[in-house]
Structures are given as structure tokens and as C-alpha cells.
Amino acid sequence: MYEDYKTFQRVQVFGRQPEQLISVTSAYDAAVFLLQQWPDETGPKHLMAREILLKCLEGNCSAAVARVAFVEAAREPGIYMEAEPMRPAYTGKPNPKWGKRKPRWRETAG
Known part of the structure; x- marks a missing residue:
């Protein structure tokens, strides 16, 4: 039955109460x-x-289309809250520091 609700990725909007996030x-x-x-x-x-x-x-359009329409409508009165990415986008390139060891400094007797 919940599949009838046409789920999509979360959208956050401000409610009627001060600082209420829905x-x-x-x-x-x-x-x-x-x-x-x-x-x-x-x-x-x-x-x-x-x-x-x-x-x-x-059932005449996708949930993705409905989400876009809702987001655009929420931007109009300024109640849409931009979601910040949880982590930086993956670039596919490894970090150049991975796999390298820190140099060991030997104390010389002196």
C-alpha cells in the first residue's frame, strides 16, 4: 500500500511554526x-x-517529476531548504596521500 504513495528522495521545507522543518x-x-x-x-x-x-x-507520472514540481513550488514562497551534500562528491581519483608512509627521522648520535 505504501508504494501507492510514490516515494522519492527527501525534500525539506519550512512549516508554519517558527523553525519547524518538515x-x-x-x-x-x-x-x-x-x-x-x-x-x-x-x-x-x-x-x-x-x-x-x-x-x-x-499513476500518470513518475515520483521524480512530482518531486521536481514540489521543490519548484516550495522555492516560490521561500520555504524550500537546500540540502547540503553529506560528503564531498566522489571524483574517482584516489587521494595521493593514501598508501604513503610518513618519513621516520632517525636521531643521530652526536
Whole structure:
């Protein structure tokens, strides 16, 4: 039954309460947020996101499309919180320091 919710990668938005951060992880959660907790100011992206989320829940579009629509709608009133990457992007190149030993300094008697 949860697969009907059309899950996607987490999106964080600010709620109505001060410093309240809400995690949205599915098209269903996004639709509920749009209908119940959205700020008073709405715009064209908000209306488009509502239509896209409804289509997604009906099975007519992917969860990825619904996520993009929700993020764009959340950027409009400034409630979208940019997620910082957890770690730097992998470049495919090894660190040049890996596998090298530190030089040993020998004390000379003197």
C-alpha cells in the first residue's frame, strides 16, 4: 500500500511554526503539505505542483517529476531548504596521500 504513495528522495521545507522543518518523502506527503500546511501566498508553480501531484497519485507520472514540481513550488514562497551534500562528491581519483608512509627521522648520535 505504501508504494501507492510514490516515494522519492527527501525534500525539506519550512512549516508554519517558527523553525519547524518538515521532511517530505512521497507524492502523498507533498500533496497533503500543499493542501494543509502551505503558506498563504500561492503562485502558478503551486497550482502546477498540485496538478502534477494529483496525476502522480493517479499513476500518470513518475515520483521524480512530482518531486521536481514540489521543490519548484516550495522555492516560490521561500520555504524550500537546500540540502547540503553529506560528503564531498566522489571524483574517482584516489587521494595521493593514501598508501604513503610518513618519513621516520632517525636521531643521530652526536
